[in-house]
Amino acid sequence: MSAELKRKAAEVALTHVRPGMRLGLGTGSTAEEFVKLLGPRVAAGLDVIGVPTSERTAALAASLGIRLATLDELPELDLTIDGADEIGPRLALVKGGGGALLREKIVAAASARMIVIADSAKVVAELGAFPLPIEVVPFGLEATRRAIVARAAALGLEGPVRLRMAGDRPYLTDGGHLILDASFRRIPQPEALALALSGIPGCVEHGLFIGLASLAVVAGPGGVSLLEP
Numbered sequence: 418m419s420a421e422l423k424r425k426a427a428e429v430a431l432t433h434v435r436p437g438m439r440l441g442l443g444t445g446s447t448a449e450e451f452v453k454l455l456g457p458r459v460a461a462g463l464d465v466i467g468v469p470t471s472e473r474t475a476a477l478a479a480s481l482g483i484r485l486a487t488l489d490e491l492p493e494l495d496l497t498i499d500g501a502d503e504i505g506p507r508l509a510l511v512k513g514g515g516g517a518l519l520r521e522k523i524v525a526a527a528s529a530r531m532i533v534i535a536d537s538a539k540v541v542a543e544l545g546a547f548p549l550p551i552e553v554v555p556f557g558l559e560a561t562r563r564a565i566v567a568r569a570a571a572l573g574l575e576g577p578v579r580l581r582m583a584g585d586r587p588y589l590t591d592g593g594h595l596i597l598d599a600s601f602r603r604i605p606q607p608e609a610l611a612l613a614l615s616g617i618p619g620c621v622e623h624g625l626f627i628g629l630a631s632l633a634v635v636a637g638p639g640g641v642s643l644l645e646p
């Protein structure tokens with residue numbers, strides 16, 4: 418997606434921000450467009466406080482003068498703005514392409530509302546073309562991977578479950594965990610898959626966000642559209 422489309426979606430999301438709001442700040446290139454637009458508004462006097470979902474977003478927001486807090490300091494948020502890798506029916510999402518899914522999900526769950534910003538290519542009739550990120554603890558990695566394969570086989574897993582790499586080393590999340598990217602191609606039963614993955618020891622969190630988003634702002638060549646669950 419072009420930076421311009423990302424910015425258009427972010428601009429619409431910004432109209433939902435009110436003075437005094439406690440904001441969850443998402444991660445990824447689209448969420449960064451939102452943070453970049455929020456910075457000048459804060460400099461112009463908009464009083465909000467942000468809880469970042471990654472060290473990367475925290476650094477960007479701080480550089481723009483946005484007041485930040487931890488989720489422990491502000492455990493209830495008004496609104497989270499974040500991107501997504503896929504937006505499916507009823508605003509079920511796949512997230513975690515940027516590796517921040519654990520903090521993103523905790524922050525979204527602590528928010529009264531979550532607005533997803535994306536380009537129209539992220540909207541799909543069925544989730545699964547984007548490999549599902551699954552955050553796991555390093556201990557027992559291969560046993561956890563096999564358990565994921567065994568549980569997910571009946572729920573649409575078609576391809577490999579691969580350890581995400583950053584160059585020649587495993588990618589490490591902000592929480593010190595690893596990410597397995599699972600190639601489903603189709604996820605016909607997201608709720609059942611989410612439940613199955615959550616029950617696997619060693620699996621910290623998965624990238625299926627179900628029932629969390631209340632609005633999607635989708636920018637395409639023909640303009641911006643709003644999707645509700």
Ligand SMILES: O=C(CO)[C@H](O)[C@H](O)COP(=O)(O)O
Pocket residue numbers: 443444445446447448499500501502511512513514515516517518521
């Ligand atoms: O889930 C995420 C990070 O963990 C991102 O929101 C997702 O990967 C979309 O990123 P982008 O806006 O760069 O396409």
